[in-house]
Amino acid sequence: MMDTTIEQFLQYLSHELNYSRLTVAAYRNDLRQWCQSLTSNASDLDLKSVTVADVRLWMVQRSQAGDCARTLQRKVQSLRALYRYMMKRGLVSENPAADVELPRIPKPLPAHVREQNMDTLLNGEIDTQDFTEVRDRLILMMFYTTGMRRAELIDLLDSNVDTAKGELRVHGKRNKDRVIPFGPELARWITLYRSLRSQAGGADPQFFVRARGGKLYPSLVYGIVRKALESVGGSSKMSPHVLRHTFASVMLNDGAGLESVKELLGHESLATTQIYTHVTFNQLKENYIHAHPRALKKGE
Numbered sequence: 001m002m003d004t005t006i007e008q009f010l011q012y013l014s015h016e017l018n019y020s021r022l023t024v025a026a027y028r029n030d031l032r033q034w035c036q037s038l039t040s041n042a043s044d045l046d047l048k049s050v051t052v053a054d055v056r057l058w059m060v061q062r063s064q065a066g067d068c069a070r071t072l073q074r075k076v077q078s079l080r081a082l083y084r085y086m087m088k089r090g091l092v093s094e095n096p097a098a099d100v101e102l103p104r105i106p107k108p109l110p111a112h113v114r115e116q117n118m119d120t121l122l123n124g125e126i127d128t129q130d131f132t133e134v135r136d137r138l139i140l141m142m143f144y145t146t147g148m149r150r151a152e153l154i155d156l157l158d159s160n161v162d163t164a165k166g167e168l169r170v171h172g173k174r175n176k177d178r179v180i181p182f183g184p185e186l187a188r189w190i191t192l193y194r195s196l197r198s199q200a201g202g203a204d205p206q207f208f209v210r211a212r213g214g215k216l217y218p219s220l221v222y223g224i225v226r227k228a229l230e231s232v233g234g235s236s237k238m239s240p241h242v243l244r245h246t247f248a249s250v251m252l253n254d255g256a257g258l259e260s261v262k263e264l265l266g267h268e269s270l271a272t273t274q275i276y277t278h279v280t281f282n283q284l285k286e287n288y289i290h291a292h293p294r295a296l297k298k299g300e
Contacts, residue, residue, distance in 0.1 A: 003045050006031050009085045030078035034058065047086070050096045055079060059100065069103040076100055111237040112246040113229065115253075118144055121232045131196040132211050136224045138186075138193045139208065143225070143240055146170075146180045147247035147265050150240040154216045156207040158194075163187040172266040180264055248273070 010028055013019040019027075037058050039045050059072055067075070079097035086092045113121075122141060126133040142153060152170045160169035166187060167179050197209065206215050221240055229238035244265070251261050262273040 003035065003047060005047060005086060005091065006035070006082065009082050012085060013081075026074070027078050027081070030075045031082060033062075034075070034079060037061065047082075048092050052096050052099055055097050055100045059103070063103075069105045072103045073105065076102055111242050112249045113232070113242060115250055117232040118246065118250075121228055128192060129196070131193075131200055134189070134193050134196055135208065135211075136228070138189045139221065139224055140228055140243070141186055141189055143243035144247055144250075145182055145186050147244050147251075147261075148180065149173075149244060149266075150218060150221055152266075153208065153240070154206070154218065154221060157205055158207045159205070161190060161207050163190050170266070174268075176266065178263065178266050 010024055010031075013027060014021075014024050035045055038050070038054070055076070059076065062072055062075060076097055079100075080095060083092060083095040083097055087095060122137070122144070126137055128134060139153065142148065146168065148156075148170050149172070152172055155171055156168065160171075162168065166182050166184075168182065169177055169179050171177055200211065200213070204213055204215065208216050210216060210220070225240045225243065226238040229242070248261055248265060251264070252258070258270060258273055262270050265273060267273050
């Protein structure tokens, strides 16, 4: 049986804050475990004498017991909520969990497609007189060679694509525009696509349109990318955003500066772009292991 104050706190979560049964149960489990770490006898439990050091020690113990960073974060948040409740009722003057630093949850590395797989995909034969096939190939190339977001591609205006200058203007997040350069290969595909689009009688302001006219929609673009990536494999995720990640990884692998990639992607902070350096280092390490004769000893 837990402390009366904790039971009242759980009732407060359930009846006053309308937390779900599962959420309250999670709080209950965390706080029961916390109480057991303080004393084996419920009658000896003294929540008012708990210090920051006690909470930190519990975090160390739970980490050694195998709790992951996300679980540890939740346990600290449970304690913080309990002591906020106790402070509001004048039971304690300070929150001992407030100054405990939350463990960082490791960010998963962004999925990307290998350069060889992208070459296979983009060098495949298609009917260059078929509007849909050319458009879908161009969508893949646009993602891969510019790093734009799906919403940016859908909203891209025909007037903002300039093959003479090799530039396109993207309207990105927070209503910020950026100019992205592109090379001759993409320019040739753009010219081919435009000729087929004009034959179909399209007069939409958007650059990319459906076969019968009209703006693309997110699920259509997702389906085009997924179908294409499934044909070459090499990534557990098959979304337009994976091609954006792939663009960033290829640029950094081929020597582009981090600041340049940041501007091309339209990131606000360099820290957002830096995650791709981990991807490129992992790829570099893998290439080394497979390429260097002394990277792996015989028999290992």
